[in-house]
Amino acid sequence: xxxxxxxxxxxxxxxxxxxxxxxxxxxxxxxxxxxxxxxxxxxxxxxxxxxxxxxxxxxxxxxxxxxxxxxxxxxxxxxxxxxxxxxxxxxxxxxxxxxxxxxxxxxxxxxxxxxxxxxxxxxxxxxxxxxxxxxxxxxxxxxxxxxxxxxxxxxxxxxxxxxxxxxxxxxxxxxxxxxxxxxxxxxxxxx
Amino acid sequence: xxxxxxxxxxxxxxxxxxxxxxxxxxxxxxxxxxxxxxxxxxxxxxxxxxxxxxxxxxxxxxxxxxxxxxxxxxxxxxxxxxxxxxxxxxxxxxxxxxxxxxxxxxxxxxxxxxxxxxxxxxxxxxxxxxxxxxxxxxxxxxxxxxxxxxxxxxxxxxxxxxxxxxxxxxxxxxxxxxxxxxxxxxxxxxxxxxxxxxxxxxxxxxxxxxxxxxxxxxxxxxxxxxxxxxxxxxxxxxxxxxxxxxxxxxxxxxxxxxxxxxxxxxxxxxxxxxxxxxxxxxxxxxxxxxxxxxxxxxxxxxxxxxxxxxxxxxxxxxxxxxxxxxxxxxxxxxxxxxxxxxxxxxxxxxxxxxxxxxxxxxxxxxxxxxxxxxxxxxxxxxxxxxxxxxxxxxxxxxxxxxxxxxxxxxxxxxxxxxxxxxxxxxxxxxxxxxxxxxxxxxxxxxxxxxxxxxxxxxxxxxxxxxxxxxxxxxxxxxxxxxxxxxxxxxxxxxxxxxxxxxxxxxxxxxxxxxxxxxxxxxxxxxxxxxxxxxxxxxxxxxxxxxxxxxxxxxxxxxxxxxxxxxxxxxxxxxxxxxxxxxxxxxxxxxxxx
Numbered sequence: 001x002x003x004x005x006x007x008x009x010x011x012x013x014x015x016x017x018x019x020x021x022x023x024x025x026x027x028x029x030x031x032x033x034x035x036x037x038x039x040x041x042x043x044x045x046x047x048x049x050x051x052x053x054x055x056x057x058x059x060x061x062x063x064x065x066x067x068x069x070x071x072x073x074x075x076x077x078x079x080x081x082x083x084x085x086x087x088x089x090x091x092x093x094x095x096x097x098x099x100x101x102x103x104x105x106x107x108x109x110x111x112x113x114x115x116x117x118x119x120x121x122x123x124x125x126x127x128x129x130x131x132x133x134x135x136x137x138x139x140x141x142x143x144x145x146x147x148x149x150x151x152x153x154x155x156x157x158x159x160x161x162x163x164x165x166x167x168x169x170x171x172x173x174x175x176x177x178x179x180x181x182x183x184x185x186x187x188x189x190x191x
Numbered sequence: 192x193x194x195x196x197x198x199x200x201x202x203x204x205x206x207x208x209x210x211x212x213x214x215x216x217x218x219x220x221x222x223x224x225x226x227x228x229x230x231x232x233x234x235x236x237x238x239x240x241x242x243x244x245x246x247x248x249x250x251x252x253x254x255x256x257x258x259x260x261x262x263x264x265x266x267x268x269x270x271x272x273x274x275x276x277x278x279x280x281x282x283x284x285x286x287x288x289x290x291x292x293x294x295x296x297x298x299x300x301x302x303x304x305x306x307x308x309x310x311x312x313x314x315x316x317x318x319x320x321x322x323x324x325x326x327x328x329x330x331x332x333x334x335x336x337x338x339x340x341x342x343x344x345x346x347x348x349x350x351x352x353x354x355x356x357x358x359x360x361x362x363x364x365x366x367x368x369x370x371x372x373x374x375x376x377x378x379x380x381x382x383x384x385x386x387x388x389x390x391x392x393x394x395x396x397x398x399x400x401x402x403x404x405x406x407x408x409x410x411x412x413x414x415x416x417x418x419x420x421x422x423x424x425x426x427x428x429x430x431x432x433x434x435x436x437x438x439x440x441x442x443x444x445x446x447x448x449x450x451x452x453x454x455x456x457x458x459x460x461x462x463x464x465x466x467x468x469x470x471x472x473x474x475x476x477x478x479x480x481x482x483x484x485x486x487x488x489x490x491x492x493x494x495x496x497x498x499x500x501x502x503x504x505x506x507x508x509x510x511x512x513x514x515x516x517x518x519x520x521x522x523x524x525x526x527x528x529x530x531x532x533x534x535x536x537x538x539x540x541x542x543x544x545x546x547x548x549x550x551x552x553x554x555x556x557x558x559x560x561x562x563x564x565x566x567x568x569x570x571x572x573x574x575x576x577x578x579x580x581x582x583x584x585x586x587x588x589x590x591x592x593x594x595x596x597x598x599x600x601x602x603x604x605x606x607x608x609x610x611x612x613x614x615x616x617x618x619x620x621x622x623x624x625x626x627x628x629x630x631x632x633x634x635x636x637x638x639x640x641x642x643x644x645x646x647x648x649x650x651x652x653x654x655x656x657x658x659x660x661x662x663x664x665x666x667x668x669x670x671x672x673x674x675x676x677x678x679x680x681x682x683x684x685x686x687x688x689x690x691x692x693x694x695x696x697x698x699x700x701x702x703x704x705x706x707x708x709x710x711x712x713x714x715x716x717x718x719x720x721x722x723x724x725x726x727x728x729x730x731x732x733x734x735x736x737x738x739x740x741x742x743x744x745x746x747x748x749x750x751x752x753x754x755x756x757x758x759x760x761x762x763x764x765x766x767x768x769x770x771x772x773x774x775x776x777x778x779x780x781x782x783x784x
Binding site: 010011023024027032033034035036037038045046047058059060061062064065066067077078080081083084085086087088100101102103104105106107109110111112118122124 | 328356360361364432504520522523529531532752
């Protein structure tokens, strides 16, 4: 059994840390893991995507369209951009935040309305949460990525729940650990 | 580095650096270039490796050749087009061979995620007659780096490791080992080996051809070239990342996986081909292996079905070869008629380049461009870059345009490049401009760092790769020394000065250089003083001047068409306040304490 998780968002939102955390936890849980992402222009506000695949033995680091189990989206427009990767009964977990692409902010394109409705019209199960609101409540909007990882972790029973906080402690500098442990727990508790 | 006892989750690039360390490599050099950059950054994390950023790929290559001659196991790394810059020494070191082991990494970019072309550098291995490894994942990237050093010393040849973006930037699990120090290899003066004078080179070429034969034999027994035999119906020959993608689509067929793909292991390929009914070659970009297979008189399926252009993935392989499998393409959800706005990269809020492109557009200049973050100046709303060819080409392209168009272009032509590109290969073009009586204006956008590839220091930064202080180049003085009498230095946020300086320079009968100086806003230790920017929306007349800056923090409210400043993105650079005609956007006098 291979699990395919696609993480998508906008450059600067912390998707890379989230995908690292997921991959390291899957490895700790004893799985073969591959992760693929394209950097280079990532910090310049472009669309960013990370493929994380784990299971007994992983060949390609890229998830096939139609085979993604969970799409973890950091921004609502990105959730629909990458939705074609989802498998039939796949799940979208998305931050409800909107970040306008340049074409939209300049008034040359329109940010699609009712993304949630479009997704549900295709029978795609979606959990939309105000992750950035939750992160701000915790005192730092930058931890929105770990809030989202908390939401994801709850849906990955094959990774022992004790692994996640241990990995957060291992991967983050001490001064950021408390905030991110809280963010992770908050994410788990949302839905 | 992410170590987990004896195993680590590493990118292909980090794994090559780890392999370099374990193989006893002592010296490494490169010029940054996506997707190869992190190899040298990771090499720099090991105390035992003297890792350095070179001025360009050619100086990097020549330095590592010197280091290998001098007895240190060495590595250089570059993106695919970087090897073009280093091609001159690259071809010749194949003749001289090495002393200590020498690994040359080329990281290709199928799909052009961050490149100007899609050249398949496996062709360089054939042309230079140099052995080549093609790793498929991070474990192989590490193991092949170690094997490359062994082969380099045993066969007296440099060895290529060829990765692609998906190998360099994907991460997978790697088993770690300890470093093995290499014994000293003394440099012995040997004119016949190291001086490629014609009479020596003729003899060296004969040696190279003999080496090719020996390495092709090695390729038939080396563990990195393996036959995975299952059925005799379909056999796939593949290499690099294509192997991983193919396994997803065809898990049950036979494979000849070529990890050590050049010189072609002819006998092994013939053996494999004879054992299967249908032979398929799956490879990205050029028909490199396929051409060799066909030259052996063996028929195969390949580029007649699999696209040459772009990066492969399991979906493309499945679609191209669906008649050879009973598996169906996975079902996908479609959103017909839904227009999803693209989200391309943009100049960051507070980017020092913004004011330059705003002015170039305002003055309606013809702009020859170059490779860096500032290449984004070619996009709307700036539309202020009209040619981009390769590193350093801005200035020489401009010189050529002048030669062709003469008076018709005089006073309108500007070459634009960053300071790192200037040092890489722009300064020779500037010398050409002075020598050959060019008159165009060259702008050097100095943001104190090589930004596009993720902030590497360069000779103007005053810091080495290892973070040690070093002499910093004075770009202004160098331009004067190249023969420019008119060298101006301006702050790109001072739009009035940028415009007036540019106007003056364009009128000049002598060539000029304008250096715009302001650090990249993302620079870690750069903390500019902040004066808050705000908007009085009652005063906004929708003139659209602020929109011309192309700043992600400036938004149009779709309800009333007036500007909104997105405070989450704004870094208060104040450029929009400077262009706002009705004075709706203002910047506070007081600095934020």
